[in-house]
Amino acid sequence: MLKSSKRLIGKSILAGLVASALGVSPVLAQNYPNKTITLIAPYGVGGDSDFSGRNLAAVANKLIGQPVIVQNVAGASGTIGSQKVRTSPPDGYTLLISRGGSQAITPALDSNTPYKWNDFTMISLLDFNPVVCVVKPDSPYKTIKELIDGIKANPGKLNYATAGPGTTQHLAVEVMLRDVGLPSSAAMMIPYKGGGQASAALLGGEVNFLCNNLTTMVGQIKGGAMRALVTSTSNRLKEFPDVPTAKESGIPSLEQVMGWSGLYGPPGLPAEVVNKWQAVLKEVAKDPAWLRGNDTVGAIPAIRSPQETEKFAREQFELYSKLGAELNLKK
Template identity: 35%
Template sequence: MRRIAKCTAALWLAGTMGLVAAAETYPARPIKLVEPYAARVEFGKSLSLSAPKFLKQKVFIENRHGEGGANAAAFVHAAPPDGYTLLLGRLASQIIRPAMVPATPYRWNEFTVLGVLDIDPLICAVHKDVPYASARELLDAIRKQPGALKYSTVGPATNTHLSVQYMLHLAGLKRDAAVAVHFESGLEAVQAVVSGKVQFACIAGGLIEPIKEGQLRGLFSTAPGRMSVLPQLPNASEAGLRDMGRIVGWTALLGPPRLPASIVARWKDALDKVSRDPEWIASTIRSGGLPAIRTMGDPDQFMRDQFLLYDELITTLDLAR
């Protein structure tokens, strides 16, 4: 028995020392960023191009779509805590999904938070031929014709769905006053409103170019001020929907539980340098995001605040299942 105990202790010690040694030389091989959504891949690409400048190691993206982002998040949650498998966590995968679906195989606070990369305001827009020039006109039309207008989403339990549900709630309208049409990707959701299959949508980033090209009419964004990529677009407060400003998307860099402190420190140093990289800043802004690495006070507290906010909204809207 003593021999077995000694062998077990030796194996445990060897494994622990192996992790410590790996952390000290990190990164010694390419790092994988797991991407949960096809529509948001540009944010991951910008990090995968910028981070290697400071980590001196290749960073590549692996797509694991499905289950509202849960496939990717569950994969990273179960990965070895060695820093070579990280997650581009998003609001839907990390906060909304666990809050709405109790069977989700991870909780919102079971990841190592390395940093919040960007805040992604939602943009609400209508098809160019829809005769509504403001959020108020759109809501008035929904009130007069309940069930007649459709909006596209990237699926249930995403902020593209929840945002419209919350807007209807703020206007005193029923959940089905406008009809949700769910798609598997952001590209399909954007194309649906551009083509006129649906009348409106609230989506982060993907509506910018169609608005610039005149295919869509922007109503408002949930940014704290005017967005530099669409300076003519009012924000939610200006549009008379101040509380809609609470609804934003974001990208956070997350690791599996129990990531060693030395690896966390390595990434925090790298992200601080990424945050000053002009190419990363420009790419984030072009994609409709607001760079957040340098402006985010406490990333862990931000994640907690997001959980409390969306737990409240999901309860208020009676969306849990």
């Protein structure tokens, strides 16, 4: 009996040492969560990651049994916040609101990105965000064709806002310019810290146009503060039936550019944590408040399994790697 007890104690100590070496508490599975969970939004307040994080947190708070808060850690095209999560302990208390820009585009285009597209534990997708190109209502450009003609007539003079190089806002314009036979230098990119600041720059008259995710701008478009010229969806938007699609506008490649948010964790996140969030997200997907939040900003619900999320993330990375090579955008 004594020898058996010693063996059991030895196994427990060994398990604890292994768990400690991995940075995971040996009682994590039974107790998770037992304190506040922080969702890192890697772009500024008012942007798409901020919206997705807060829309999720508002519902998850009720379902997971602990407070869920959003912390904005903006900068460097979303890589600062993303890296903060990647290097956090894999205990489930620091998670990432992943974005197509920070998790697919930047790793695909910039070899200096401090992480790879798959250097995270992928929990789920959250939502898709169509891209819409807009101008101010007093802009002389009433259609996307008129804007493109203006760029052609004034090479290098018209400017546009982005959340930084290699983001959705940047790549959307690059794709549009390529489709009409113009170089990157035809329009000047002005980088900001997030999609919200990029939208504010347009409203403030700092830039001539903006191609941004609809979630960030739906209120301004509905309110008449912005004029939408084109959408990246294959069909016209239900909320904006007068806005032509990319294909209708002669820039079909713009359909390839679509914003998205997901929920990622640090590498090595225990399966118990992933499973807990998957169970919560199944309830989130049916929650009227979460669905209503997406409807309000034109986001498309997209909760998926970890396997489906990884497959989608891989396809996105490969897509932007190919586009980056074609557009000569790789660093």
